[in-house]
Amino acid sequence: MARVSGVDLPSAKRIDIALSYIYGIGPFLSNQILQQTDIDPAKRVKDLSEIEISKLNDVIVKNFKVExxxxxxxxxxxxxxxxxxxxxxxxxxxxxxxxxxRTRTNGRTRRGKRKTVGSQRPGKVTGAVEAKPA
CATH class of the missing domain: 4.10.910.10 (Ribosomal protein S13/S18, C-terminal domain)
Incomplete structure (x- = not known):
């Protein structure tokens, strides 16, 4: 497993896919980084040399804000x-x-689980016990 920018990259995956495991690097940036370092995108992480790994690290640290x-x-x-x-x-x-x-119907992800608010009939107070006339 190669360690780049504090993230262990899975060794069986292609390097262009593995770089996207780093927060802030997607497929587009991954290919850009590989072009700058002259590394073949089809190469597996386990086949990378120490020099290539250090090149990747240098380019990422110097040019991008990640993790x-x-x-x-x-x-x-x-x-x-x-x-x-x-x-x-x-x-x-x-x-x-x-x-x-809109938030009237959708937006459950952001708003969280439903909290049902019930309506009450006028004159009825919940929890209070009414005195019975004698």
Whole structure:
């Protein structure tokens, strides 16, 4: 198993697929990185030499924000939106969809499990015991 940017890449997979196991690197960036390092995308991770692994590491560290740095950056951006009191920050704070989706029917992923709110008939108070006339 090769270790790149703090992530163990699965040794049986092709390197272009294995690089996408790193948070922040998808198929497009994976191919870009392989072009910069002159590594064949069809090569398996177990067939990489130490020099190729160090080349990959250098290119990723130098040019891309991945893993912990990327997660931290995203969290800071969300925190900034909340602190300045923007609409997007408000939606984040209330755990509602941020990008304009409707919430009357959908949006269960963001809003969580349903909390049923029941209606009561007027004059009825739940939990209170009424005194019977004598």
């Amino acid at each position: 912990g740095d990327l997660r931290r950056s995203i969290q800071q951006n969300i925190r900034r939106l909340i602190d300045i009191g923007s609409y997007r920050g408000l939606r984040h704070r209330r755990n509602l969809p941020v990008r304009g989706q």
